[in-house]
Amino acid sequence: MSRFGSFPRRLVHVVIVLFGITLVTFFLLRLIPGDPALAILGSSYTHERAVAIDNFLGLNRPIWSQYGLFMERLFHGNMGYSFFYNQPATSVITSHIAPTLFLVIYSAVLALLISFPVGFYSGLRAGGVTDQGSRVFFTLSFAMPGFWLGIILILIFSVHLHAFPISGFGSGLPGHLYSLFLPALTIALGFSTVLVRSLRAATITTLQAEFIDTARMKGVRWSQILWKHVFRNAVLAVVAVYGVNLAYLISGTVLVENVFSLPGLGTLLVSSVSQRDYPVVQGVTLLFAVLIVAINLLTDVVQAALDPRVGQEIGS
Amino acid sequence: MTAGPAAWAASPSELLMKAAARAAGRRRSTVRRRLTLIIGLVMLAIAILACVLAPLLVSQSPTTLDALHPLAPPLSHGHLLGTDQFGRDVLARILYGGRIDLAIAFGATSVTLVGGTLIGLVAGYLGGKVDSLLMRLVDLFFAFPFLVLIIAIVAMLGPSIFNMFLAIWITSWVSYARIMRAQTIVAKKQQYVLAARALGYGRTRVMLRHILPNAASAVIIFSMVDAVGNIILAASLGFLGLGAQPPSPEWGTMISDGQNYILTSWWLATWPGLAVVFVGVAFSLIGDGLADLLRPGER
Amino acid sequence: MTAPGAAPLLSVRGLRSYLATGAGVVRAVDNVSLTVHEAEVLGIVGESGCGKSVTCRTIMGLVPAGLAYSSGEVIYHPHGPRSILGASQAELRALRGAHLAMIFQDPMTALNPVRTIGDQLLEAVTAHAKLTRPEARERAIDLLTRVGIPAPARRLSDYPFQFSGGMLQRALIAIALASSPRLLLADEPTTSLDVIIQDQILSLLLSLQQDTGMSMMLVSHDLAVITEVCDRIVVMYAGQVVEEGTVADIITAPRHPYTVALLDALPQPGRQDPQGPLRSIPGSPPSLIDVPGGCRFAPRCPLAVPECQTWETELLDTGEPGHATRCWRHDQVGRDPAGKVTE
Numbered sequence: 001m002s003r004f005g006s007f008p009r010r011l012v013h014v015v016i017v018l019f020g021i022t023l024v025t026f027f028l029l030r031l032i033p034g035d036p037a038l039a040i041l042g043s044s045y046t047h048e049r050a051v052a053i054d055n056f057l058g059l060n061r062p063i064w065s066q067y068g069l070f071m072e073r074l075f076h077g078n079m080g081y082s083f084f085y086n087q088p089a090t091s092v093i094t095s096h097i098a099p100t101l102f103l104v105i106y107s108a109v110l111a112l113l114i115s116f117p118v119g120f121y122s123g124l125r126a127g128g129v130t131d132q133g134s135r136v137f138f139t140l141s142f143a144m145p146g147f148w149l150g151i152i153l154i155l156i157f158s159v160h161l162h163a164f165p166i167s168g169f170g171s172g173l174p175g176h177l178y179s180l181f182l183p184a185l186t187i188a189l190g191f192s193t194v195l196v197r198s199l200r201a202a203t204i205t206t207l208q209a210e211f212i213d214t215a216r217m218k219g220v221r222w223s224q225i226l227w228k229h230v231f232r233n234a235v236l237a238v239v240a241v242y243g244v245n246l247a248y249l250i251s252g253t254v255l256v257e258n259v260f261s262l263p264g265l266g267t268l269l270v271s272s273v274s275q276r277d278y279p280v281v282q283g284v285t286l287l288f289a290v291l292i293v294a295i296n297l298l299t300d301v302v303q304a305a306l307d308p309r310v311g312q313e314i315g316s
Numbered sequence: 317m318t319a320g321p322a323a324w325a326a327s328p329s330e331l332l333m334k335a336a337a338r339a340a341g342r343r344r345s346t347v348r349r350r351l352t353l354i355i356g357l358v359m360l361a362i363a364i365l366a367c368v369l370a371p372l373l374v375s376q377s378p379t380t381l382d383a384l385h386p387l388a389p390p391l392s393h394g395h396l397l398g399t400d401q402f403g404r405d406v407l408a409r410i411l412y413g414g415r416i417d418l419a420i421a422f423g424a425t426s427v428t429l430v431g432g433t434l435i436g437l438v439a440g441y442l443g444g445k446v447d448s449l450l451m452r453l454v455d456l457f458f459a460f461p462f463l464v465l466i467i468a469i470v471a472m473l474g475p476s477i478f479n480m481f482l483a484i485w486i487t488s489w490v491s492y493a494r495i496m497r498a499q500t501i502v503a504k505k506q507q508y509v510l511a512a513r514a515l516g517y518g519r520t521r522v523m524l525r526h527i528l529p530n531a532a533s534a535v536i537i538f539s540m541v542d543a544v545g546n547i548i549l550a551a552s553l554g555f556l557g558l559g560a561q562p563p564s565p566e567w568g569t570m571i572s573d574g575q576n577y578i579l580t581s582w583w584l585a586t587w588p589g590l591a592v593v594f595v596g597v598a599f600s601l602i603g604d605g606l607a608d609l610l611r612p613g614e615r
Numbered sequence: 616m617t618a619p620g621a622a623p624l625l626s627v628r629g630l631r632s633y634l635a636t637g638a639g640v641v642r643a644v645d646n647v648s649l650t651v652h653e654a655e656v657l658g659i660v661g662e663s664g665c666g667k668s669v670t671c672r673t674i675m676g677l678v679p680a681g682l683a684y685s686s687g688e689v690i691y692h693p694h695g696p697r698s699i700l701g702a703s704q705a706e707l708r709a710l711r712g713a714h715l716a717m718i719f720q721d722p723m724t725a726l727n728p729v730r731t732i733g734d735q736l737l738e739a740v741t742a743h744a745k746l747t748r749p750e751a752r753e754r755a756i757d758l759l760t761r762v763g764i765p766a767p768a769r770r771l772s773d774y775p776f777q778f779s780g781g782m783l784q785r786a787l788i789a790i791a792l793a794s795s796p797r798l799l800l801a802d803e804p805t806t807s808l809d810v811i812i813q814d815q816i817l818s819l820l821l822s823l824q825q826d827t828g829m830s831m832m833l834v835s836h837d838l839a840v841i842t843e844v845c846d847r848i849v850v851m852y853a854g855q856v857v858e859e860g861t862v863a864d865i866i867t868a869p870r871h872p873y874t875v876a877l878l879d880a881l882p883q884p885g886r887q888d889p890q891g892p893l894r895s896i897p898g899s900p901p902s903l904i905d906v907p908g909g910c911r912f913a914p915r916c917p918l919a920v921p922e923c924q925t926w927e928t929e930l931l932d933t934g935e936p937g938h939a940t941r942c943w944r945h946d947q948v949g950r951d952p953a954g955k956v957t958e
Contacts, residue, residue, distance in 0.1 A: 143596025
């Protein structure tokens with residue numbers, strides 16, 4: 001029986017969710033009180049443009065027809081027109097994707113590098129100095145707004161120590177890694193709170209399992225047991241938590257990009273909101289949701305690959 | 317693994333003393349757990365009182381301009397925490413601004429708590445089509461990063477404090493629904509529910525009087541975590557200019573303003589952030605304390 | 616079967632293992648002495664909580680650290696006269712697997728669910744021997760065959776959840792025997808299996824023992840299981856040894872009221888009223904935290920007299936060779952053909 005037996009079911013589920021996302025995004029625009037054309041055009045309001053928008057959105061038509069129009073355009077990659085940037089919304093959005101993706105991956109990796117050693121060690125020496133210390137540290141960082149932490153880091157490392165740049169994306173890979181270090185660290189620390197706690201609990205539980213006794217009974221070296229049994233099993237328990245919190249991470253990028261003035265989707269979203277650039281707002285929201293769906297799918301795949309028991313659950 | 321060659325030479329009575337000490341230590345940690353809860357409650361009480369009693373604590377109003385002393389550092393010219401670029405007292409702004417953020421913490425959380433819990437309860441108890449429908453809806457909301465969705469909603473409705481409440485109400489109930497539904501499904505199969513049904517109690521009564529009290533602990537603990545999240549959310553929206561509008565003081569907007577002066581006046585962004593951390597830690601400790609209290613045996 | 620006069624392999628003397636819990640100190644093993652000889656199967660029988668599992672774990676050094684206190688001597692004779700109870704980790708590691716091995720009650724939890732059986736078996740095979748991959752694999756397949764698992768080569772890449780309970784227990788046995796230990800401690804190996812499989816596993820253990828000449832310490836609460844397989848029996852109650860002797864002696868002439876009660880409790884088709892109730896032992900074992908003085912079985916003992924609760928118990932010789940008991944009224948313990956306790 002294939003381990004990915006439930007995969008087709010998963011895909012169907014994903015497609016349904018994607019449709020739902022388009023539905024929600026579609027209705028977002030309809031939330032605007034008053035005349036959408038006026039809202040969208042703002043100061044560039046002219047009668048012809050208003051009529052063009054009305055036609056574009058199909059506001060004269062029944063709602064399901066509007067949705068159909070919306071979906072059809074979506075399939076062609078047409079998200080509407082950004083009057084602020086004077087370009088199709090799609091091209092505005094695509095030009096801002098790179099920094100965000102880079103930041104997301106960077107933070108995900110950093111979070112791993114920080115939380116795994118700390119979480120594992122805290123679990124091994126539960127009640128010890130590292131454990132207590134990290135618990136205090138992470139309780140504090142959990143209550144910290146991500147953007148504020150970012151500002152504090154800027155204060156310490158950029159303003160006073162001049163170790164890192166205050167803002168910007170940098171150029172070239174080393175440039176990106178350097179400029180994005182503080183932002184990625186900000187997100188990673190928020191992310192790590194949950195990861196450390198989960199890994200610690202998973203480590204403690206795994207250490208008490210009977211198969212650890214079996215491994216010791218065989219005469220296996222303790223270091224080997226730690227790595228091949230304790231760590232391996234504890235990490236498995238954390239994969240799901242990691243994936244779920246990745247969504248939180250996405251929210252984090254929006255704020256952090258603003259704090260560090262990174263030219264990514266987050267900054268685009270916020271500036272579009274102040275600019276009343278609704279098509280772009282719609283497009284970015286849609287993109288974020290799709291990103292999350294992709295991440296969740298990826299998490300499931302990784303979990304299935306690492307844990308042989310996953311395919312066994314019926315109707316998971 | 318034995319305790320080592322030296323230990324097994326010790327007499328049993330010494331061991332008994334050690335064991336008794338360890339047992340006593342376990343009792344002490346129960347006190348320590350209650351302490352977590354108490355400290356959290358005290359901190360929260362301090363925050364609430366400080367903000368509510370603000371007029372009694374600071375002589376200045378948050379909007380008074382001290383034109384002579386803009387950007388004054390802390391502890392200067394009668395301004396404990398300094399002033400901002402308009403000469404407004406930072407401490408006053410924090411205490412008055414806290415009212416908005418605390419209002420969100422309580423107002424937004426309580427509505428989503430009640431609403432989400434009821435929906436989850438109904439979905440879990442009734443099962444079938446109702447459950448499927450509601451859970452599809454929940455899954456749908458979970459597909460969006462909350463902040464992005466809230467930003468989008470606020471964007472459409474227009475930035476204001478009330479719209480912030482609205483946006484949170486629309487999106488945050490899903491977490492509670494999911495938790496409560498899971499708890500309800502488990503509770504449904506328990507003996508006491510079967511007994512109640514056998515006695516002929518109606519569905520509503522069973523749901524509200526029997527299942528809800530037993531399953532409530534999980535959602536209540538979560539609500540503390542959610543409260544922290546909502547405060548940070550409110551501050552975030554304020555930071556992005558989507559929540560409270562000037563000149564209302566609010567911690568997020570203060571941090572945002574403060575960032576512009578980061579090179580010269582560090583205190584503008586720092587104090588409001590610490591305020592958020594203070595309240596956030598308070599809620600966290602309450603949540604941890606409750607979790608330990610309601611689920612014993614978790615270290 | 617033990618050859619008469621076989622040399623002792625493992626001697627446990629005055630073993631105490633106390634566990635510190637929130638409720639107080641549990642005297643799980645309280646002055647236990649026993650000996651396992653070469654090529655012998657020793658059975659340890661007793662109710663749940665009597666200390667038989669903790670005894671095994673203490674011998675192997677697998678009691679959780681920080682919660683336990685152990686004293687006494689555990690002498691594994693091939694290793695020398697020094698007790699291994701306080702030995703260093705390196706010493707213990709050299710012994711575990713290659714000399715002393717243990718199998719646990721529930722094979723599902725005793726094996727890592729996310730690693731293949733092959734991985735875990737290879738881990739055991741290479742723990743004490745430097746083998747190349749193909750050599751190790753061959754040995755693994757050989758072991759699986761010996762424990763009666765069909766299609767062993769294919770099974771190496773299977774995970775524990777793909778095995779049935781009985782098959783998994785066989786795999787666990789294979790793992791325990793990987794480095795050819797001289798003593799196998801089996802802690803309730805059949806308790807979580809259904810009856811038919813139980814028989815198969817017991818036969819397997821017995822045939823393996825006879826083939827390899829290793830010794831075995833079989834722990835169970837089921838006296839029927841013990842009497843089927845073992846050469847000698849140790850009966851434990853409330854952390855102490857209350858009787859020991861050969862299987863024949865114990866079954867035909869038990870010398871402790873508890874042993875009699877255990878034998879009585881065995882369903883005996885043909886010797887007992889088929890409509891009558893199953894005989895159980897009234898009362899329950901004493902708390903191991905506030906241990907009562909005197910004989911610990913006295914409250915439940917049909918032979919008890921007031922002196923029993925003040926007598927500092929010790930193991931007494933019954934007169935028959937190798938048969939000892941912790942009852943000072945042992946000469947009055949008997950068993951008539953109808954299976955009743957006589958006074």
